[in-house]
Each structure stands twice: as C-alpha cells, then as structure tokens.
Amino acid sequence: MSFADGTGLHCQGVVGADGLWSRTRALISDDQPICSESVAYRGTLPARQADADDELIWIGPGKHLVQYPMLQYLAQGACQAIEDAECLARHLAGQNGDFGEAFAGYQAERIGRTAQVQTVARAWGEVWHADDLIVPALRDRVFARRAADDHTDLDWLYQEGL
Ligand SMILES: Cc1cc2nc3c(=O)[nH]c(=O)nc-3n(C[C@H](O)[C@H](O)[C@H](O)COP(=O)(O)OP(=O)(O)OC[C@H]3O[C@@H](n4cnc5c(N)ncnc54)[C@H](O)[C@@H]3O)c2cc1C
Secondary structure (H helix, E strand, O other): OEOOOOOEOOOOOOOOOOOOOOOOHHHOOOOOOOOOOOOOOOOOOOHHHOOOOOOOOOOOOOOOOOOOOOOHHHOOHHHHHHHHHHHHHHHHHHOOOOHHHHHHHHHHHHHHHHHHHHHHHHHHHHHHOOOOOHHHHHHHHHHHHOOOOOOHHHHHHHOOOO
16 A cells, blocks of 8 residues: 555555545446435524524535435445444454455445345435325325334344344
8 A cells, every 4th residue: 555645554455444435446446426416405503593484595605515325315324334344343353364254254244234225225215205296195194104113114224133
C-alpha cells in the first residue's frame, strides 16, 4: 500500500471501508454508484421552533447532500457495515492470519443476508414511492390495520442469533 504522504506498508490484506466513493473498491471494480433519484432533505432546529406555523426549507449554500450505498428504506446501511465488521473480525481472528480463508469465510457468511437486505430495501422503496393508484391504496389499508407492535414483516431482519 502506498499513501499520499509518501509512506507505504506491506500487508497480506486490505479492507476497503472508505465509503460510497471508495478508492479501494476502484482497484478491483470499475462499477459506479447508481443514483436512485430519491433524496431526503433533513435538518435540525431548536425545539421551540417546532410549533411554527410556517414551514421553512433551506436549500442553498452549505446544503448537505447525502447518499446511501444501499437504498435507505430499511435504514440498514450502517447496521450492515457494523455486522460486516464484526463478522470479518471474527473470521480474521479464527484463521490465524490466513487472509484468503478469512475473506472467503466472511463472504460466505455475509453475502446472503446483505443481498436480502438490499433486495428487500429496494422493494420497500417501490412501495413507499409507488405513484399508481392501487399500490398506495393497498399499502395504506394494510398499514392502517397493522398493530403498532406487529413486527412480522421485519422479524427476519432483527431475529436473534445474527
Ligand atoms: C442522513 C443519513 C441517515 C442515515 N440513517 C441510517 C440509519 O438510520 N441506519 C443505518 O443503518 N444507516 C443509516 N445511514 C447510512 C449509513 O450512514 C451508511 O450506510 C454507513 O455510514 C456506511 O458505512 P461505511 O463504513 O461503508 O462508509 P462511511 O460511513 O462513509 O465511512 C467511510 C470513511 O472512509 C473515509 N474515507 C473515504 N475516502 C478516504 C480516503 N481516500 N482516505 C482515507 N479515508 C477515507 C471517510 O472519511 C469515512 O470516514 C444514514 C446515512 C445518512 C447520510
């Protein structure tokens, strides 16, 4: 590995955890992030202003544009990164320095779950943003009948033992 300050390091493995515009990923893939064209504008304001009658939205100098590496509809980007880190650390610790085995074990353990999270997040997004007449009507009807403590649809995501 060569670093911008001119130093370098010899190592058996490199973990590219440098985010959406990862430079380490670019070493092994020429793919590019795909914009979902769904953007959430978020901000904070003093609590005493929360009851203001008028809604003010500032978009301009100093604006903050955020992007999710996986679609945001299950709020799982950071959660999956944390699970990844735990899994990778466990496999590295268990392989006595054999990075190839550790990476293979990590991939085998994680690929199914992360793919499921990405796939289901995409499906939820399609339900939230459906612009036909039928899907929003059915969605609202289902949600209106759902008890507040009914987590059936997401039990698979938060089940114990992961
Ligand atoms: C507004 C917002 C709300 C979110 N809400 C949720 C939520 O509720 N639940 C959830 O699970 N996820 C949420 N996410 C998503 C989550 O934040 C990301 O998916 C997660 O942070 C990705 O983690 P990461 O480690 O892959 O990358 P990052 O968190 O982006 O970390 C990458 C790091 O690498 C560093 N870096 C980049 N390039 C270089 C370089 N060349 N040299 C050195 N360092 C470099 C960066 O400075 C950064 O510190 C949200 C994201 C946003 C923006």
